[in-house]
Amino acid sequence: MSTVTILGAGVMGSSMCLPLRDRGHAVRLVGTHLDAGIIDSVKATGRHPKLNVKLPDGVVGYQHTEFETALGSDTDLLLLGISSAGVNWAIDRLCETLRGPVPVVMITKGMHPEADRLTALPDRVAAEVKRRTGIALKIAAIGGPCIAGELAVRRHTGTVITSHDLALAQSLCDMLECDYYHPRISADVIGVEICAAFKNFFAISVGWAAGHLEKMAATENRAFNHNAAAIIFDQAIRELMVLSTAHGGTQSSVWGMPGAGDLYVTCQAGRNSRLGNNLGRGLTYQQTKDGPMKGDTIEGAELGVTVAPTLRAMMNTGMLDSKALPLTSALLDALTNDAALNIPWAAFHRMS
Numbered sequence: 001m002s003t004v005t006i007l008g009a010g011v012m013g014s015s016m017c018l019p020l021r022d023r024g025h026a027v028r029l030v031g032t033h034l035d036a037g038i039i040d041s042v043k044a045t046g047r048h049p050k051l052n053v054k055l056p057d058g059v060v061g062y063q064h065t066e067f068e069t070a071l072g073s074d075t076d077l078l079l080l081g082i083s084s085a086g087v088n089w090a091i092d093r094l095c096e097t098l099r100g101p102v103p104v105v106m107i108t109k110g111m112h113p114e115a116d117r118l119t120a121l122p123d124r125v126a127a128e129v130k131r132r133t134g135i136a137l138k139i140a141a142i143g144g145p146c147i148a149g150e151l152a153v154r155r156h157t158g159t160v161i162t163s164h165d166l167a168l169a170q171s172l173c174d175m176l177e178c179d180y181y182h183p184r185i186s187a188d189v190i191g192v193e194i195c196a197a198f199k200n201f202f203a204i205s206v207g208w209a210a211g212h213l214e215k216m217a218a219t220e221n222r223a224f225n226h227n228a229a230a231i232i233f234d235q236a237i238r239e240l241m242v243l244s245t246a247h248g249g250t251q252s253s254v255w256g257m258p259g260a261g262d263l264y265v266t267c268q269a270g271r272n273s274r275l276g277n278n279l280g281r282g283l284t285y286q287q288t289k290d291g292p293m294k295g296d297t298i299e300g301a302e303l304g305v306t307v308a309p310t311l312r313a314m315m316n317t318g319m320l321d322s323k324a325l326p327l328t329s330a331l332l333d334a335l336t337n338d339a340a341l342n343i344p345w346a347a348f349h350r351m352s
Helices: 011-015 019-024 036-045 064-072 084-097 123-131 164-178 189-213 226-246 253-254 257-270 269-282 283-290 300-316 324-336
Strands: 004-005 026-030 060-061 079-080 103-108 111-113 119-121 139-145 157-162 182-188
Touching: 004 011, 004 064, 011 019, 019 026, 019 164, 026 036, 026 064, 060 064, 064 084, 079 164, 084 123, 084 300, 103 123, 111 123, 111 189, 111 300, 119 123, 119 253, 123 139, 123 189, 139 164, 139 189, 139 257, 157 164, 157 189, 157 257, 164 182, 182 189, 182 257, 189 226, 189 253, 189 257, 189 269, 189 300, 189 324, 226 253, 226 257, 226 324, 253 257, 257 269, 269 283, 269 300, 300 324
Parallel strands: 004 026, 004 079, 026 060, 079 103, 103 139, 157 182
Antiparallel strands: 111 119, 139 157
């Protein structure tokens, strides 16, 4: 069996302890500088306070200052479970600590903005580590619908493991697959990663429908606003296809588990949907951040703010067709200009 070191003790990274331990792998869970309380709990009782479960026996906790000790010379796989905001921090830790190549798999959701395109975070990490240390990392990423709380209690979960090295992706599937965790491989790194990141972004717009219902006049049959959410969901999938293909990705990732599957799960609950609810009620992004969601990290919104200059530049040069991205443009406007989220119904696609 293998030894796996997980960097990042948040809910997603920690939930991966379940299939890893159930397959017999040794697991070392290393917190970031924000995870001290979690690691203290894991060390003392084995319990993860945010997942509200006891992690499997054999998971060993380490504080971020102990990363070098945890990595040691016997780690067979390094799993990065940090947030998108922590990627540069993680790159620094890898460059300080790695003494040779170790296979890496990332569950971080986000994109790195360049001047004229977006780069997948696994490619960004590999390029930076190679530039700064000369170490060539074999790297993969996991996308698709995976609610950490469900995985942590062994509910059926299907994911996609993507890599430029399909042999690495297959070996990771072989390491992780068990009777409730069902991974499959994909060579479409950029497509899977665009879906993984932008599903959070588009979930904001789908969440708008439920919030807007509260502003609408009550009807005698107490109708909901699910039809509106479905229209927005469909448009989001269409625009994910535009973003993916413009960067060299495939449409099959968008209509499959990484895109439609993950967007469906993300729309059920969570901070991105809650932001959308508040925008639907008429609050702006800043009003929401200052009020009902003060202190919350909303990854879809942070992604939108981060990539807005790149996406707008690509639209201005024609690399992206702005007419095909009305929902994207409306979301970017709401997030970067503190404007109301006005759903551009008339601009949505009309092709079947």
